[in-house]
Amino acid sequence: MIKSEYLLLVLGMGLVTYIPRWVPIFFLSRRQLPRWFAEWLDFIPVAILSALVFPELISGGSPRYLDLLRPQFIVAVPTFVFALKTRSLGGTVVTGMLLFWLAGKFM
Amino acid sequence: MVNTTESAKENLDTTFMCKEGIKAGWPICLGYFPIGLAFGVLAQKAGLHPVEIGLMSLVVFAGSSQFVAVSMLSGGASTLSIVLTTLIINLRHLLMSSSLAGYLRSVDKIWTALFAYGVTDESFAVNLNRFQSSNWDWRRALVVNQTANLAWIVSSIVGAYGGQFIPAGTFGIDYALIAMFLCLLVFQLRGRLYALTALVAGALAVCFALLIPGNSYIVVASVLAASIGAVFRRRNVFND
Numbered sequence: 001m002i003k004s005e006y007l008l009l010v011l012g013m014g015l016v017t018y019i020p021r022w023v024p025i026f027f028l029s030r031r032q033l034p035r036w037f038a039e040w041l042d043f044i045p046v047a048i049l050s051a052l053v054f055p056e057l058i059s060g061g062s063p064r065y066l067d068l069l070r071p072q073f074i075v076a077v078p079t080f081v082f083a084l085k086t087r088s089l090g091g092t093v094v095t096g097m098l099l100f101w102l103a104g105k106f107m
Numbered sequence: 108m109v110n111t112t113e114s115a116k117e118n119l120d121t122t123f124m125c126k127e128g129i130k131a132g133w134p135i136c137l138g139y140f141p142i143g144l145a146f147g148v149l150a151q152k153a154g155l156h157p158v159e160i161g162l163m164s165l166v167v168f169a170g171s172s173q174f175v176a177v178s179m180l181s182g183g184a185s186t187l188s189i190v191l192t193t194l195i196i197n198l199r200h201l202l203m204s205s206s207l208a209g210y211l212r213s214v215d216k217i218w219t220a221l222f223a224y225g226v227t228d229e230s231f232a233v234n235l236n237r238f239q240s241s242n243w244d245w246r247r248a249l250v251v252n253q254t255a256n257l258a259w260i261v262s263s264i265v266g267a268y269g270g271q272f273i274p275a276g277t278f279g280i281d282y283a284l285i286a287m288f289l290c291l292l293v294f295q296l297r298g299r300l301y302a303l304t305a306l307v308a309g310a311l312a313v314c315f316a317l318l319i320p321g322n323s324y325i326v327v328a329s330v331l332a333a334s335i336g337a338v339f340r341r342r343n344v345f346n347d
Contacts, residue, residue, distance in 0.1 A: 029219060083290040087293070103279075
């Protein structure tokens with residue numbers, strides 16, 4: 001069955017993952033935030049989404065290197081335009097998948 | 108008046124809320140499936156039992172750190188070093204939970220404690236957009252989190268049992284999450300200052316990703332770019 005050392009590992013990982021998820025919600029949801037902090041937080045979503053997606057598009061490998069010709073990036077251009085024009089999340093996901101699948105066939 | 112009470116009733120109907128949550132969360136599930144499968148396959152190759160794999164997906168529920176943990180395990184790393192690495196990889200959730208906190212006022216502590224468990228890059232992005240643009244509430248957001256959670260756990264167990272028999276790259280499914288993030292990024296471009304912040308964050312993230320191993324580039328780039336955006340707003344640069 002599950003070894004106690006593995007159980008300890010999973011519980012430890014779970015704890016250190018849970019704390020950063022929980023602490024801000026616990027403390028920040030019960031108080032009025034200073035204005036500068038609220039203004040700063042307003043820019044966090046756009047910054048995080050961009051920081052998550054751009055390296056995925058134009059860098060790869062381990063150690064990472066810059067690659068502007070990755071199919072991920074080439075497909076991202078029409079997918080991005082589609083999202084801008086339609087503002088449809090489901091449609092963008094399906095279009096992106098389809099284009100990436102086609103790119104895999106032809107590139 | 109009758110209409111408002113009826114719509115209020117409908118708003119709190121559990122089945123209706125579950126449907127709305129699942130409708131918002133399906134792109135996440137689609138994106139999690141290939142990743143969960145791959146995780147299950149790798150973890151099984153590293154010598155873990157499907158029960159152990161499912162347990163990690165249930166307790167940790169954080170994709171990239173689970174991949175790292177499994178590769179460290181097969182490399183013979185100590186428990187402490189894996190836990191510390193997990194902490195560093197998942198610190199970025201601090202920022203996401205901070206952004207979500209404002210929408211969880213007056214929600215019972217027990218429910219926010221459960222909600223916190225389901226905060227991932229993906230559920231954060233989907234829920235935040237919903238909170239900003241519609242009358243989204245914590246119950247629907249919780250359904251999004253838990254639906255994604257279920258997809259993650261199930262797919263990693265399926266992967267552990269036979270993921271190697273499923274061909275990789277089927278129907279471009281590997282692109283689901285990237286496409287979702289691209290669209291959610293578009294939704295966040297609410298003015299020139301946000302677009303500028305996005306460009307700065309993207310450029311910094313790529314630079315740091317090339318220079319520093321690991322994923323700390325996400326936190327560093329986001330914090331710097333958001334600060335630049337906030338300073339510009341204070342000085343009324345590009346305001347619109």
